[in-house]
Amino acid sequence: MSLEIVNAHLIDPATGTDAPGGVLIDRGIIKEFRTGTGVSFSGASETIDAGGLCLAPGLIDLRAKTGEPGGEHKETLATASRAALSGGITSLVVMPDTRPVIDDVALVQFIAERGRETAFARVYPAGGLSVGLAGEAMSEIGMMAEAGAVLFTNGDWPIASAQVMKRAMAYAASRGAIVMSRPDDRSLAGGGVMNAGEFAARNGLSGIPVEAEWIGAMRDVTLAEQTGCALILDQVTTQRTLDIADIARGRGAKVFTTVAAHSLFFNELDVGDYLTYCKVNPPFRTEQMRKTLIQCLKEGSINAVVSAHDPQPPEEKRLPFGEATFGAAGLETVLPCLLTLVAEGELSMIEALTPVTIGPASILGLPQGRIARNAPADLILFDPGKPWLCDRDHLLSRSNNSPFDGRRLQGRVMRTFVGGRTVFER
Amino acid sequence: MAAAHADYTFRHDHLLGIEGLHPLDIAHILDLADTYAEATRKGLRPEPVLTGKTVVNLFFENSTRTMSSFEIAARRLGADVVSMPVANSSVKKGETLIDTAMTLNAMKPDALVVRHSASGGAKLLSRKVDCAVINAGDGTHEHPTQALLDLLTIRRVKRRIEGLKVVICGDIAHSRVARSTTMALHLMGARVHLCGPRTLIPPGTDTWGAESAGTDFDQALPGADVVMMLRLQLERMNGSFLPSQREYFRYFGLTADRLALAKPDGIVMHPGPMNRGVEIESSIADGERSVITQQVEMGVAVREAVLHLLAGGRA
Numbered sequence: 224m225s226l227e228i229v230n231a232h233l234i235d236p237a238t239g240t241d242a243p244g245g246v247l248i249d250r251g252i253i254k255e256f257r258t259g260t261g262v263s264f265s266g267a268s269e270t271i272d273a274g275g276l277c278l279a280p281g282l283i284d285l286r287a288k289t290g291e292p293g294g295e296h297k298e299t300l301a302t303a304s305r306a307a308l309s310g311g312i313t314s315l316v317v318m319p320d321t322r323p324v325i326d327d328v329a330l331v332q333f334i335a336e337r338g339r340e341t342a343f344a345r346v347y348p349a350g351g352l353s354v355g356l357a358g359e360a361m362s363e364i365g366m367m368a369e370a371g372a373v374l375f376t377n378g379d380w381p382i383a384s385a386q387v388m389k390r391a392m393a394y395a396a397s398r399g400a401i402v403m404s405r406p407d408d409r410s411l412a413g414g415g416v417m418n419a420g421e422f423a424a425r426n427g428l429s430g431i432p433v434e435a436e437w438i439g440a441m442r443d444v445t446l447a448e449q450t451g452c453a454l455i456l457d458q459v460t461t462q463r464t465l466d467i468a469d470i471a472r473g474r475g476a477k478v479f480t481t482v483a484a485h486s487l488f489f490n491e492l493d494v495g496d497y498l499t500y501c502k503v504n505p506p507f508r509t510e511q512m513r514k515t516l517i518q519c520l521k522e523g524s525i526n527a528v529v530s531a532h533d534p535q536p537p538e539e540k541r542l543p544f545g546e547a548t549f550g551a552a553g554l555e556t557v558l559p560c561l562l563t564l565v566a567e568g569e570l571s572m573i574e575a576l577t578p579v580t581i582g583p584a585s586i587l588g589l590p591q592g593r594i595a596r597n598a599p600a601d602l603i604l605f606d607p608g609k610p611w612l613c614d615r616d617h618l619l620s621r622s623n624n625s626p627f628d629g630r631r632l633q634g635r636v637m638r639t640f641v642g643g644r645t646v647f648e649r
Numbered sequence: 650m651a652a653a654h655a656d657y658t659f660r661h662d663h664l665l666g667i668e669g670l671h672p673l674d675i676a677h678i679l680d681l682a683d684t685y686a687e688a689t690r691k692g693l694r695p696e697p698v699l700t701g702k703t704v705v706n707l708f709f710e711n712s713t714r715t716m717s718s719f720e721i722a723a724r725r726l727g728a729d730v731v732s733m734p735v736a737n738s739s740v741k742k743g744e745t746l747i748d749t750a751m752t753l754n755a756m757k758p759d760a761l762v763v764r765h766s767a768s769g770g771a772k773l774l775s776r777k778v779d780c781a782v783i784n785a786g787d788g789t790h791e792h793p794t795q796a797l798l799d800l801l802t803i804r805r806v807k808r809r810i811e812g813l814k815v816v817i818c819g820d821i822a823h824s825r826v827a828r829s830t831t832m833a834l835h836l837m838g839a840r841v842h843l844c845g846p847r848t849l850i851p852p853g854t855d856t857w858g859a860e861s862a863g864t865d866f867d868q869a870l871p872g873a874d875v876v877m878m879l880r881l882q883l884e885r886m887n888g889s890f891l892p893s894q895r896e897y898f899r900y901f902g903l904t905a906d907r908l909a910l911a912k913p914d915g916i917v918m919h920p921g922p923m924n925r926g927v928e929i930e931s932s933i934a935d936g937e938r939s940v941i942t943q944q945v946e947m948g949v950a951v952r953e954a955v956l957h958l959l960a961g962g963r964a
Contacts, residue, residue, distance in 0.1 A: 424851035427768035427825060428769075428788075428789075497769030541747050544767065544768065
């Protein structure tokens, strides 16, 4: 069974391709691709005419939370996968902060198996960096890595003790494992609920100061340098944090950075009248910081953009702002968010798609995330200019706590392929 | 009733904060409150404009003073009053603010007076109920009736608000009174100077309308027509935000010597309850320049005016 997709506009950040063309898929693998108008392949058993839509690698998301196991009312791997595919995400790394925590081999295997059985997207488990995410004892990093855990993280609660963190990173380095950590000094950020500053003060809300992120980042990159551990600084919100990562890289540390898509779109003022859907951690920062992040994305100092998908049911959000749970549903809005920035002229198409395709693929060493011979045929067809109104009631995630609710976005996925098979069509 | 402006009508459905009010709204509330204050002083019963109306006091935080003030105000105007100190009730058993609000809403009250420990609590509630919501303090956000009673007290003593210099001293960061009163004073043309320990001065006080925010009380006081002291919560005193009670009093306590720096006719205010000997010397609190008990008296008058405007048809 071979499939050709023709009359498409190929976008492949790995090679910088942004031109008309087509691909030939055979047994789930990209067999051939060519640029040029009127491209076709001989011997394809099925043809899809893309009608000029963009054809790009499916997105790879390094940070999604689901509720499986233990919080299936929020999201399961199956519902997360459905939401992801409709948003063009074909591979997702799921966080270990579930109930129970994914902190041993059997649970890593459980997630991997449930992913294969119930989800059409490729699901990669992340392992808990410490047992129970308690930040005290390191988990079985080596064996979990063997079982399929692609990275190790303490999730939303970074390890507070520098000593525990150092040992975990040193050990992880020896097993070739990647550690992902939120740069966040909780002793500073502790009770905060939104970006610290004038707006928080005026609204009587306690703030999460940027220096908590900087101090956390300084610690983590220092330990990465000392231990040789590959480190992903998770959900950076300021340029200064990216600079801290740059300096560490200059000293030979293996440091990568990610930014949550919503941090490229919203600023602290979007919290407005205590809108809990805009309560996320790290918080939306100032408009100037948001603009600077986009500039950094242009310049390539951000390795990956993540969904930071964190489904929360109404009972966690229909509360006073200070009491509501952090988190935003994000799987379905990463690509539209980026494409809207492209439509607004903030980013080129290649700049927008690099951190969601080849960027994360390179960090994890995955073969997908590119249009290349023998790469898995995880592809998306999207309409880059299609305007649509985000209505949370129409999102596919089981929880619809999206800050994009009511926003006009541009760009939408029309069809998603995983291993050459159509798994979503709009 | 006296009208602040010939073409003016009070158009708000709720009183959630000073933010969002127009100077004409404030003047109108103060004028109406003034007539209530006068009536009470003369021993007259006001017109029972709230007869047949139900006012529910919903206090998620304990506050005997504010709750009693609202209760007395509502009763004076003839309303039926239900006071619910929910701090110890079903809410503790997991019922949320919204659930409680929906339950009460189903009982069709005409006004809900709400105090909640979360900033934005009153606003959230106002989105879910059909009646008027009066914010009696939401977290560290706003306390509008306190601001209005402060203004009324000042206006009655000083005969004006515009142009006065007001110094507010204490824990500005955690004070809903500081936010509301600063905004209200600014709207009415006063010059507000904030003062307190560096750890308790938040950023952006200029957006509230404050002319300055500093850490030198002595420098702020000269020329002050009004000195308003804020309550310092005991839990902030022991090394977390400032070194000690003793050190606080040394730099920020209102003493006779300090008060001498203000204008000779400068008045002393405090929203209560006071920590005598922590933020204010007892002799000052009870002295002839103190208008602290008048503030309490004006509290009832302001709440009568607010309840009248929001629950009793338009005045």
